[in-house]
Every structure is written in C-alpha cells, then in structure tokens.
Amino acid sequence: MGKVKVKLFAHLRQAAGVKEVDIEIDEGETINDLIGKLTRRFGKDFEDRIRDPLTGSLAPFLIMVGREEISSVKGNLNHKLRDGDTVSLLEPVGGGW
C-alpha cells in the first residue's frame, strides 16, 4: 500500500475540481490502474476528457511520472507506480494556432 500525488492541468483540473489529489495505490499498480481510479473518482465528464467516447480510445497526451514522460498512446501504461511518485496528466491538446 502506498500513495501517489496526481497533478492535473487545464480542462482535467476543471473536471476534477482540484489541482492535485493523493491516490492510494497497491503494490504493483500501474498507470492504467491509476487512470481507472481517477475516472471512477471524478466521473464521466473527467473520463470524456481523456477518452474518446465514440472510439473508447485514450486521447493522445503526456503523462509525467516525476520527470519521465510517458505517452498515453505509445508509451508503457503498464509502468509500475511507486509510493511517493508524482504523476502529472497533461492536456490532450498540443497548442499552436
């Protein structure tokens, strides 16, 4: 049993209503598990902001575990989390118009 700090940005922060939240994790739990916990905690609006409801696929965005960057579409979402990790979920928009 451990805890990770999740930092949220932009419209994910809006949906969750908080900038950061502590989430308890069990031994061996992964980023995928964490995303599941976050969507259960913050509800459908939050989930719709990271997962396309038409396709069921995760939107492309970066997840930072500490300073390590993991892509939601190309990266290893089975990356195991450790007690004390800080996980940042960035916006699924690249900027630049």
Added chain:
Amino acid sequence: MWIYGGYAGKFLRLDLTNKKHSTVQLTKEVARQFLGGNGFGVKILYDELKPGIDPLGPENKVVFAAGPIQGTMVPTAGRSGVFTKSPLTGYFFDSYAGGCFGPEMKYAGWDGIIVEGQSKTPVYVTVFDDKVEFKDASHLWGKNTFETQEILRKDLKEPNAQIACIGPAGEKLVRFACTIWGARAAGRGGSGAVLGSKKFKALVVRGTQDVEVPNIEEFQRVITDQIERIKANPGTGKALPSLGTPGVTTTQNQLGILGTRNWQTEVFEEVEKISGEAMRAKMVVRDRGCMACPIYCTKLSYVKAGPYAGTFDEGPEYETIFAYGSNCGVASLEMIAKADRMSDEYGLDTISTGAVISFAMECYEKGILSKEEVDGLDLRFGNETALLQLLEKIAKREGVGDLLAEGAARAAKKIGRGAEKYAVTIKGLENAGHSPRGLKGYSLGMITSTRGGSHQDGRPTGERIGKVDRKTLEGKPEYAIGTQRLTTIQDSMCVCRMTEGIYGLIDITNEHMNIINVVTGMGLKLPEIVDIADRIWNLERAFNCREGHRREHDVQAIRFMTEPIPEGPSKGMYCPPEELEMLKDKYYELRGWDKKTGIPTKETLSRLGLTEAIRDLYK
C-alpha cells in the same frame, strides 16, 4: 457550379495606382495543381513578383485567398489567408485567420482578391458581388481597426459586410503590422505594413451567391460524421471548448518549455496566474466560434476590476499569453488582455510585438540599451506600465518605438553591441511560443520552413502530446516533412489547425482527401494530394531561393543554438548547430533539394511541373 465544386472560378484584381479592377479566370489546371489558399497565393506571387523588389514598394502585391471549402459547412471553413512578400523576412509569406471574411469573399463570387499598385491617397474598396468601387479613405486614416469597421458598416449601411483592414501600425509601416477582420488577425509577417505602403485601408466584401458542391447528400453525410467526431474528441470536444488555446499554458510550463523572459529560461514561476484556468475563472464572459466551426475555442474576455478594468478582448489566445506574459515576465492576465486589445486596435501582430518588447527588455537589463535610449522607460521584465507604453510607441513609431518597429533582427543589427544574441528570430521572423530547444522535430520544421519563426510549418503538436518523442533525433526529418505537407494542405484548403486531432496530426490523411473530393468532385487520390503539397512547398522554396535564400539561412535563433535550457524538466536541451546540419542533410535528401545550396534540384522541380522555377533558378 464551376468546373469543380467549391470554387467561384475567378479572382478579382485591384489596381490601386489606376483605380481599376479586372477579373482573372481560375483555370482547371491551377485548381488541380495548387488547390486553393496557400497554393493560389504562392502561384500568383511567384508568377507576378520580380525578385528583389521592395516589400514596401509599389511592385509588391497582397493576395487575399480562400480555398474550395470556404462558404461551405466543412468544420473550420471560416478561415482564409493573406499572402505577400514579407517586409520582415523578405520572403514569401502566408498568414491566416478565422472568422467570416473568406466565406463572404466566396459568396461575393471570388476565390481571391489581388491587391496591386500603390495609391497616392488613402483608399478603400467595396466588393458587393460583381460591383467593385474604389473610395476615398482619408476620413479613416488614423482610425483603429474596430473604429474603421464600425464606421464603414454604418456609412455603407451594410451591417453584415466583412471588412479586412489595417490599423495605425500598418499605416506607419511597422514591419509586423497585421491585417484584421472582425477581431481576427492574419497576424504574422507584416501584411498590414504592405497594405499601409499602398495606402489601402480596407477591403469590404458582401456577397449573395452560393458555394455549390457536386452532391449535397454525400456532403451532408461526411460533414455530419465529422461534427459528431469533433464533439466526442477530448481535444476538440472538451479541452478547446473549455479553455481554448490558453489551456496549454500550464502544460507547457510543466514540461519546461514555456518561453520566459525572452527565452532565458522555459519555466515561469508565476504560470498559475496566467493559466487558461485562471482566465476562465476571472475574465471569460462568452465562448465564440468562427463560421462553420463547432469547436467554439475563442474566449471573449472582460476585465472587471483593477487598472485595466473595462477592457474587452477577443482572447487572449495562448500565443499572446506567452508573448506579453511569461516572455515579458508579466503575471497579469488583465494586462495581457489590455495589450492584446491594443494590438488588435493598432493592427499589430501580438507574437512579434511581444517578442520585440522582450528583446528590448533583455537588452535593457543587460545594459546594452540605456534608459536614455529607451526614452526613459524602466524596461525591466515584468514592468506592465513600461510594456504598454512601449507597445504604443512601436505602433506609432515614436522614439525607440521607431527602431523596434523594424523587428527584433533589424533592431539588433542597428543596436550592435552583442544585441543580435538576444533577437530570437528565424529568417527575420520572431519565434512563436513553442520551444525549439524542447521539441526537436518542431525545431527542424521551423528552420527549413518558408516563414521562419512561425509555429505553423514546424508543428509542436505531435511532440507535445506524445505521439512523437520530443527528445530524440530519430525520424525527425520525416516528421518535419510530414507536418509540413499537412500544414500546406490545411492552408490550401484553409482549415484550422484545430482539426489536427480529427483530420490528421502528422501527415495528410484520407480525411483531407475525402473533404477535398466531396467539396470539389476532383476525385484526387492521396498521392496526388501529397504532390500538391510538395508542389506548393517547393514553389515557396523557389520563391525564397530566387531572393537569395540558401542552406546557411536555415538556422535557429542564436540563443537556441548556444544556450541549453537552464532549469526544469527540459534542462540541458538545445539545438547544437552540428545536430541541425545533420538533420538538414537528411531533410534535403528526402525533399530532393541540393545538399550544398538548399535549392530544389531540377529533377524535383521537374517532377512537380514547376518549369518556371527551373527557368529562374537554373539560368
């Protein structure tokens, strides 16, 4: 319907010297080879401009052009472009804006309008379908862009007319003055100054004609499907409607790639104060969309209290928050909104203006510019009052503003004393708010692009959202070419970059092909559309090479090639020249450009049917 759907089939030519107009027929071949917008712009200017002309002289031209989709319901079809030889870069330049101007031009029966010559006195032109009139604009000279539009709509009794105009900055030939319609800016490259040099204050269009497609049922099926997907997509359906482009401010900072204090660092300690979240909570009063767009990313802001109370602004967008915010060390959204509003009124590009001011601030702090040289302003980073005063001076070319109105690169050269190091520009264009040091593919896309310091050719998106690794070099030449092909087709269709998440992010896709074909009925195959993109890109390159552009000009800003990011998650990243040269070798090879000179080879130009470029470059 013309030969193909979507097109009006003709261009309007306005001769300001003789106050005459004429019609230029669009040919089937040009439509198939250059598609629209960007393609039309470069084809016309390549054919009609002599190399070496002064961008602010009578020989330069400005083309307003739309693509085949403008005037239809294709999502984001409100966009259109302005094309000219840039007074900042000296090269071909294209700049775009949303809103409704492009569609209205199509409803008036024109795919584009070519403005040429030079009037002796201020002039504006009305285009109501086929009826074209040149009118005296003396009473509008000196008016800001919003006043100009309001006066014209009232005087002409045309409340729904679309008006492209310049503000006082364009009149004063500020090299980064822009063209405004509504509150949308075709911001970059200085088209406002070119129009100002022609004494051309405004172009008023109103139309009553239809834009036709070959099969309306099929068109509706395709568009309905797209709208559903846009609304479901987390980016276009949730993120952008919620916060618009300012949403990326905090995420840029989290990655350590938010330009701060003239790019001395890329982490801004007060980012939360200028975030999209803060803006929504404090200032946003309404969401707005451009014509035919379901995304509604535009945020209308109103400052309720404090020294900038009463400021109403369409925006600010992310680029402006970067330019007047973090990059000038300012943590006040209210001031950024004020600066944005002033920029729109004066007709100034916010990216270049912010960059020129941050350049001056660094020169001041480093002792390169004395207080006397900056008219007594205390130009330290973060000084909001000084920033706004300097913005006004630039727009009016008063005092030190006259020097800075030349753009950062020219100003640095005039100042000397090592100032060149602090001018963050590529090919004379001030860099936009994305990090070449922290995004390797974007960096290569920028330096090899026609425009230079723009974020519209090299694209940050693929790397920023993790589809492409931002830190490695592998595959970056291919990525840069893919995104450039994509942007070239987007700019020729004239669809917004917002569609990247739906239509394709790092290359031209079947989505683009389907839209082009359902609107035009051309029946183009994907490789043919890639060829169109390459034809346009190579003609742009040929335009620039004809002006003297060579391999050695495809370089990053000095700071990015010599100073690693000093702190934060991207600490240590930069663009060493040897790395850029290696990437350029591969890029040129893939493009079919000569590695030594950077000029497209005869074979490449021949394959694309650009015989005029062979004639000019291989005399």
